[in-house]
Amino acid sequence: MTTTSPAPQVERVELDELVCWRVRTASAELLVAQQGAQVLSYQRDGEAPLIWLSEQAAFRKGQSVRGGVPVCWPWFGALERNPQAVQALYQGNDAPAHGLVRNLDWQLLEIDTREDAVNLQFALLQPENGLPGWPHHVDLRLHIHLDERLHLSLASHNHGDQPVTVGQALHTYLAVGDIRQARVEGLAGVHYIETLQDWQERTQHGDLHFEAETDRIYLDLPERLSVFDPAWQRRIHLHSSGSRSAVVWNPWIDKSQRLSQFASDAWQRMLCIETANVLGDTLHLAPGEQKSLAVSLWAEPL
Numbered sequence: 001m002t003t004t005s006p007a008p009q010v011e012r013v014e015l016d017e018l019v020c021w022r023v024r025t026a027s028a029e030l031l032v033a034q035q036g037a038q039v040l041s042y043q044r045d046g047e048a049p050l051i052w053l054s055e056q057a058a059f060r061k062g063q064s065v066r067g068g069v070p071v072c073w074p075w076f077g078a079l080e081r082n083p084q085a086v087q088a089l090y091q092g093n094d095a096p097a098h099g100l101v102r103n104l105d106w107q108l109l110e111i112d113t114r115e116d117a118v119n120l121q122f123a124l125l126q127p128e129n130g131l132p133g134w135p136h137h138v139d140l141r142l143h144i145h146l147d148e149r150l151h152l153s154l155a156s157h158n159h160g161d162q163p164v165t166v167g168q169a170l171h172t173y174l175a176v177g178d179i180r181q182a183r184v185e186g187l188a189g190v191h192y193i194e195t196l197q198d199w200q201e202r203t204q205h206g207d208l209h210f211e212a213e214t215d216r217i218y219l220d221l222p223e224r225l226s227v228f229d230p231a232w233q234r235r236i237h238l239h240s241s242g243s244r245s246a247v248v249w250n251p252w253i254d255k256s257q258r259l260s261q262f263a264s265d266a267w268q269r270m271l272c273i274e275t276a277n278v279l280g281d282t283l284h285l286a287p288g289e290q291k292s293l294a295v296s297l298w299a300e301p302l
């Protein structure tokens, strides 16, 4: 007799002020907030979480949740650090860090459950006059596909009659057993911007180890990066497409005290690898053009 696994389930849940979607498959659980189309957590049964969610996370309207995968768009980080072509498109005051869409309510367009996979499609369909302070007509869709791996793909479609340049990132918070023992593989020989030292350009020698606050923009990257995590006896893999840049971030001890929704020792258990289009890798969209930024995530035991 063959046993069939139960079909995947997608359930609407409310976490404090936020509407969320809890996805259960035969072997994993994924939680996504409608606000920002933000993946909040992802864990395979019997394994440690792969995506980190702060134990101090607040689920409030208009406030990005600390952890998961915030979508940064149409600029990354502080607007004034973005290329002129990205800055020029914003006409508002007080540009928020990481752009305009992580606190907005996206629409859930589609839930599609198959025998062993689930697809969710969120959209931020913009009116012709765009977002407040950003008058450009570009629709966003985040496609989440969960099978044995988690696949995220962010598509930007320029419906306007002018070209548009955006900076963007899938700001993934990864869970690690102990950041002090972890290292990132795939970076050797890669140029990066050391944002903590006057944005100097440097070259990575060997794997990246963590011994202090780290906030770097890696450029001209290969498609595959991995996190070697001996504390949890596993390696996390990230495979990207439509991206040649990534931000690697850990706040370490002092900055942890200043972050919202962040326990003072949480830096030990997380690491951000943010699949991006930033600096010389920003996204140019001609009128009518659509392009996607994507990442797939999975872990393997050591």
Ligand SMILES: O=P(O)(O)OC[C@H]1O[C@@H](O)[C@H](O)[C@@H](O)[C@@H]1O
Pocket: 064, 077, 097, 098, 171, 215, 216, 247, 249, 259, 274
């Ligand atoms: O607190 P926020 O706005 O979510 O940003 C968190 C971090 O995001 C990272 O992408 C930046 O490189 C860090 O400098 C920043 O501190």
